[in-house]
Amino acid sequence: GESVGLHLPTLSVQEGDNSIINCAYSNSASDYFIWYKQESGKGPQFIIDIRSNMDKRQGQRVTVLLNKTVKHLSLQIAATQPGDSAVYFCAEKARGATNKLIFGTGTLLAVQP
Amino acid sequence: DTGVSQDPRHKITKRGQNVTFRCDPISEHNRLYWYRQTLGQGPEFLTYFQNEAQLEKSRLLSDRFSAERPKGSFSTLEIQRTEQGDSAMYLCASSIHPWDPGELFFGEGSRLTVL
Numbered sequence: 001g002e003s004v005g006l007h008l009p010t011l012s013v014q015e016g017d018n019s020i021i022n023c024a025y026s027n028s029a030s031d032y033f034i035w036y037k038q039e040s041g042k043g044p045q046f047i048i049d050i051r052s053n054m055d056k057r058q059g060q061r062v063t064v065l066l067n068k069t070v071k072h073l074s075l076q077i078a079a080t081q082p083g084d085s086a087v088y089f090c091a092e093k094a095r096g097a098t099n100k101l102i103f104g105t106g107t108l109l110a111v112q113p
Numbered sequence: 114d115t116g117v118s119q120d121p122r123h124k125i126t127k128r129g130q131n132v133t134f135r136c137d138p139i140s141e142h143n144r145l146y147w148y149r150q151t152l153g154q155g156p157e158f159l160t161y162f163q164n165e166a167q168l169e170k171s172r173l174l175s176d177r178f179s180a181e182r183p184k185g186s187f188s189t190l191e192i193q194r195t196e197q198g199d200s201a202m203y204l205c206a207s208s209i210h211p212w213d214p215g216e217l218f219f220g221e222g223s224r225l226t227v228l
Contacts, residue, residue, distance in 0.1 A: 008153055034215035043117070043204055043219030044156065089155045091215060099144070099169060099214050103155025 008087060010108040019077040021107045023090030028071065030092035034101065035064060035075045039086045047075070047088075052095075077109075085111045115139060117220035119205050125226045126195055133191045134223040138207030145188050146217060147180055148204040149173065156204055162188060195227045 013019045025033070031052040036044035050057045050064045050073075057064050063076040073090050087108050091101040118137040126132050138145050143164050148156035159178070161169040164185040174180070177195075182188040192199055202224050206217035 032215055041221070043206070043221050044217075045219070046216050049215045091155070093214055099146070099161045100158040100171070101156075101215060101217070103157070105153070106155055 008106055008108045010110060012110045012112060013080050014112050015080060015082060017080055019075075019080045019084070019109060019111075021075045021077075021088050021109065023073040023075075023104050023107075025071050025073060025090065025092045025104070027092060027094055027102070028068075029095050030102075031095040032093040033064070033066060033073050034091045034093075035062075035073075036089045036091060036103075037084075037086045038089065038106070044089060080109075080111050082111050082113060085109055117205055117207055117218050119203075119220040119223045121223055122221065123224045123226075125228065127228050128197060129194055131191065131193045132195055132225060133189055134203050134205075134225075136188045136190070136205030136220060138186070138188070138205070139209075139218055140186075142207035142209045142218070143185070144208045145182055146206040146208075147188070147190050148206065148219075150202045150204055150222070151200075159190075159203075192225070195225075197227045200225055200227045 034049040035047040038044045048059045048064050050066050061078045065074045087106045089103045089106045091103045120135045145162045147159040150156045158171050159174050160180045162182040165182050177193045180190045202222040204222045206219040208217050
């Protein structure tokens with residue numbers, strides 16, 4: 001059955017520190033991975049993506065790392081700011097003719113001033 | 114504001130009533146998605162349109178749910194005979210890039226409460 005995920009995993013960091021948010025995915029057939037940020041009362045916002053033929057991709061202040069051996073994805077945020085406070089979701093897409101994204105449960109990032 | 118627009122933002126209804134949500138995607142986006150999100154969970158895929166064609170549907174989309182995109186622009190999601198378990202945020206998203214399928218632009222959602 002489904003679990004009621006009212007208590008999100010929470011990462012609390014100090015402003016200016018680096019943050020690392022982790023995600024385990026289940027489908028070894030997934031070939032595309034994405035990170036989304038969702039602020040309270042808003043829809044998810046795309047942050048960065050990575051294809052399975054890559055191990056690392058960098059954006060502005062963010063880096064995504066992909067370890068296919070252990071099916072693990074991480075999002076690193078450099079110099080975390082109060083505006084980074086949000087719930088972060090990883091999502092995966094299976095290889096093949098599908099446009100369905102499978103989202104994880106999410107991690108709440110709380111940035112302390 | 115030229116983002117994805119959803120209406121209504123909030124809907125409270127009694128069990129057994131029908132509700133309809135509307136989504137206006139970003140104008141040049143040919144791909145449109147509906148997701149459902151419950152408290153503390155990530156969004157769950159419901160259905161996907163490319164232009165007016167509904168190309169993919171989740172098993173979550175029971176017979177009581179129907180989605181349309183008649184002219185390839187706006188879309189509607191109707192839930193018939195609502196149940197308390199339908200209470201959720203219904204998110205619409207659009208995109209244009211087939212080679213970056215994850216870069217979806219989400220609206221702010223339509224929150225449904227079924228009493």
